[in-house]
Amino acid sequence: MVPQLQSPKRLEALRSPEKENSFPGLEFGSFQRKCAEISASLSQPSLGDRVRAEAARSGDVPLPSTSTVLTWSPSFVLAERSPLQDCTLSPEAPKQRHSPQRAQRAPAPPTPAPLVSGALGVPRAPRWCLPEFEDLRRKMQTSISALQRSNAQQAEMQALRRGESFKEEAQEAKRSKDRHHHKWCAAQAAERAARGAERSALEEAAARGLAALARELLGCRGTEKLRGVLLRRGTQSYLDADVSASQSFEDRQPKLHNTLQQLSQSTERPSLQPGLLSDMSEMYAWIARAISDSRLTVAWKDARDGPEVHERAADERVAQLEKKLAQKELAVASLEHEKRSLRSEVRALQNLVQELRGSIRVFCRIRPPREPTAGGAGTEAQGSRSISLRKPAGDKRHDFSFDRVFSQEASQRDLYEEVEPLIPGVLQGIHVCIFAYGQTGAGKTYTLAGNKRMGEPGIQDLAIADLLKLAAVDGARFDVRLSALEIYNESIQDLLSELRGDPNGPQETSERLEVRQSREDLSASWPSPFGSMRVPGLKSWPVREPPDVEQALQRIASQRHVASTALNERSSRSHCVLSLSVRPAGGSISEEGRREATGVLHIVDLAGSERTKISQAEGMQMKEANCINRSLSALSDVLYALGDSTGNAHIPFRNSKLTYLLQDALGGPGCKTFLLAQVSPDSADVNESYSTLTFASRVAANVQKGRLRPLSRGERGSPASRSCDASPRLRSQDSEPSLPSPVLRARGVAPPLPGLGRKPSSCSITNELRIRS
Ligand SMILES: Nc1ncnc2c1ncn2[C@@H]1O[C@H](COP(=O)(O)OP(=O)(O)OP(=O)(O)O)[C@@H](O)[C@H]1O
Known part of the structure; x- marks a missing residue:
């Protein structure tokens, strides 16, 4: 209720x-x-x-x-x-x-x-009714009546209170409704104002666009109407408005097109120029007709093909491509990193292989015969590691073993394959020395320098080309220089010096140079390729490309002393030492004042030993032959002394210019030596072949396999690290064995034990090189 x-x-x-x-x-x-x-x-x-x-x-x-x-x-x-x-x-x-x-x-x-x-x-x-209850009942009835009245009054009061609170609530609700109504009205007004402003902006833009259009079209036939409409509607200001001159009509048109489209869809009442906007679509249609009638030539563009759209699409494409490029660059960088680590691993393994093979290796090569062999006398390859020699009838057969024997059919490439694994080591500071030893006419020059006329490259051509390639692959971080000298009649001459005299006439001999043993001159632009031995005045040519090398080799060939003998039409009358030095670009000197590692490849073409009786040498040639034989004998003395088992033997480096100059290269620390014994298969040369094979096999069999040890910083940069009277081998015994590379360490290859090299086992790894007793 x-x-x-x-x-x-x-x-x-x-x-x-x-x-x-x-x-x-x-x-x-x-x-x-x-x-x-x-x-x-x-x-x-x-x-x-x-x-x-x-x-x-x-x-x-x-x-x-x-x-x-x-x-x-x-x-x-x-x-x-x-x-x-x-x-x-x-x-x-x-x-x-x-x-x-x-x-x-x-x-x-x-x-x-x-x-x-x-x-x-x-x-x-x-x-x-009992009389006792009558009075009580009356009283109770009175009470009940009073209670009923009171009850009714209380109910009425409660109802009144409730009504009062209802009334207050109703008033509060009314007030709240009023408040919301005000807010709603304000929001409506704001929305209307925003729509109006938007509309005004559109109108403004459209009017400006049309005005600009009209201004451009003024002068065209029929544009007076347009101008008239604009003027009539009070848009003179738009006609005079500052419309960017840089904006061409073609650029503006899509924008105007869009604006008019939006205006046509707008439900707001026109506000800016009443009446103008109703004419706008008419004007626009008029322009379109004028264009379709070819009265106006305007390149209309779709808004979708507008410059902004193109620009945005191009930006997106560029961003995508840049992202792809960054990903590719990342992949390339990681592959490069992997490549570098793999390359260093390969090098370390190659070094290990070479270490196990020994620091001096002896090969033998048999040149093709000059004449058909008769009677079975002469030399003959027996497999890949041994060679047999038969003297004329009555004498027994002699067998010799070497690290490798190349038969007369072997190619230059076959030979180079044995040297090739050590070439990368030159970039790491290793000294590689290749000697060609043998009688005159046995093919030493042919093996090392090749035959240019036949287009046959020699070992030196192949090695230098590979070295340059490797230096370039490593980011051209290496400087390479080439020097060459000859030891002719115990005098040293630079083979890269300027030719003197008439190029077509007889050449004057170049200036004679001397060998010095002295402290390394750190101020010198390029370190000596002979370590502690230096040849002041010796030129070195920087070489980067094969043509540079070609030019240098041509000069060397033209300067070298050759003569025709009974055994060789172009017999080399001197020892030729060609040295290719490689060191990190910039030639930095380390903090300790030492020069950074310089690797060297020496290619030594020794003059051929000859028996003057057979070569019929006379006069000057006799003198040359004697000098050649003496220096070769000094070389064998040095090699034998180096292999002395006691380690106390005097090493006669000073006995010839050749051994004095090359004492660091002759199996010194960090050196790898190849002795290439060249022999003739002919029976006529059997005695010479016998002496060559005996010498080479003595070196091969008696010289213990040594471990390739890179030069330590001290040895590399130290001046005259050993005297000519002290054995480098004895010195290296005391030195600490070098630590294995991280790769080898990772592969569990243990460093050699100190003193292990003193054991006479031929398979032990040691720093020593000595002749077995
Ligand atoms: N493996 C070979 N294949 C083809 N021809 C060869 C080979 N070895 C040598 N000859 C040829 O033998 C001749 C003599 O060779 P080479 O001049 O190289 O001998 P050499 O040992 O350097 O002699 P010398 O000590 O007198 O200078 C050359 O005409 C050369 O072309």
């Missing part, structure tokens, strides 16, 4: 304290007390019996037991049809009447009626 709204005056009257206290009988506490009095009266047994007797007399249904009556009594007093009024019971009462004991044991109290119930009616007159 919706409470009736009361006037504030009425509400106030209801709230007043006098009104609340104007019903003294209505106090709930006193009402309860009255009920307690009735209960007390009923609890008297005599009274209960009287009630029952009275009820029986009047013919009413007998009342329940006294205890039940007592339990029920407070409710009965207030019930609408109380037994005190008409003795009717609640629905549960008859059941209890038939089993009074059960009711006594567990009386089920009826649902109590509300103490203050709106359903309380005026009590009817009872058919029977």
Whole structure:
């Protein structure tokens, strides 16, 4: 029920304290007390019996037991049809009447009626009544009436209060609605303003665009109309507007096209120039017609093909390509890194192989025969490692073993394959020395220098080409220089010096040079290729490309002393030492004042040993032959002394210019020596071949395999690290074995044990090189 709204005056009257206290009988506490009095009266047994007797007399249904009556009594007093009024019971009462004991044991109290119930009616007159109750009943009726009134007033007051709060809520809701309405209105206004501004901007842009268009088209036939429209609509300012002159009509057109399209879709009312915009589409259509009629020639462009779109697409493409490029560069860098590490690993393994092979290796090569062999005498290859020599009938066969034997069919490339693995080591500072030894005419020059006329390259051509290639592959971080000298009749001459005299006539001999043993001159632009030995005045040519080398080799060939003998048409009459030095670019000197590692490749073409009787040498040639034989003999003395088992032998380096100059290269620390014994298969040369093979096999068999040891910093940069009287081998015994490379360490290759080299085992790895006793 919706409470009736009361006037504030009425509400106030209801709230007043006098009104609340104007019903003294209505106090709930006193009402309860009255009920307690009735209960007390009923609890008297005599009274209960009287009630029952009275009820029986009047013919009413007998009342329940006294205890039940007592339990029920407070409710009965207030019930609408109380037994005190008409003795009717609640629905549960008859059941209890038939089993009074059960009711006594567990009386089920009826649902109590509300103490203050709106359903309380005026009590009817009872058919029977005890006189003691009459007064009480009257009082109670008065109380109930007062209570009912009070109840009604309280209900009214509650309704009034509720109505009041409803009213406040309604007012608050109204206020809130008003607030929201204001906000909503403001938002609507702002949106309208934004749309209007957008529209104005579009109109402004369209007007400017059209004005610019008109300005460009002025002078064209029929554009007066357009201009007229613009002027009529008050857009003179647009005609005079500062429209960028750099913007061509073709650039502006797509923008204008878009603007007009947006304007046509806009639902806002035109604001800027009323009437102008309605003409815009007409004007635009007019322009389009003018163009389609070829009255105007304008290259219309679709907005999608606009320059911005192209530019954006191009930017995106560039960004994509740049990203791809960066990824590729990253991949290349990692591959480069991998390549470098693999290359260094390969080098380390190659070094290991060479170390295990020994620091001096002896090969033998048989040149093709000059004439068909007769009687089985002469030399013959027996497999790849041995050679046999048969002297004329009656003498026994001699067999010799070498690291490798090349038969007369072997090619230059076959020979080079044995040298090739050591070439990369030159870039790491290793000294490689290749000697060609043998009798005159046995093919030494042919093996080393090749045959230019036949287009046959020699070992030196192949090695130098490979070295230059490797130096370039490593990022051109190496400087390469070439020097060449000859030792002719125990005097040293520079083979790269300027030719003197008439080029077509007899040449003057170049200046004679001397060998010096001294401290390394760190101020010199290029270190000596001979280590502690230096040849002041010796020229060195920088070489980068094969043509540079070709030019240098031509000069060397033209300067070298050759003569025709009975055994060789072009017999070399001198020892030729060609040296190729390689060092890191810039030639830096380390912090310790030492020069960075310089690798050297020496190619030594020795003059051929000859028996003057057979070569029929006379005069100058006789003198040359004697000098050649003496220096070769000095070379064998040095090699034998180096292999002395006691290690105390005097090494006669000073006995010839050749050994004195090459003492660092002759199996010194960090050196790798190849001795190439050239022999002839001819029976006529059998004695010379025998002596060559004997010498070479003595070196090969008696010289213990040594380990390749890179020069330490001290040895590399130190001045005259050994005297000519001290054995470099003895010195290296005391030195610490070099640490293996990280790759070898990773592969579990242990460094050689100190002193291991002193064991006479041929397979031991050692720093020593000595002749077995
Ligand atoms: N393996 C070979 N194949 C073809 N021809 C060869 C071979 N070896 C040498 N010859 C030829 O033999 C001749 C002599 O060779 P070469 O000049 O190289 O001998 P050499 O040992 O240098 O002599 P010398 O000590 O007198 O200078 C040359 O004509 C050369 O072409």
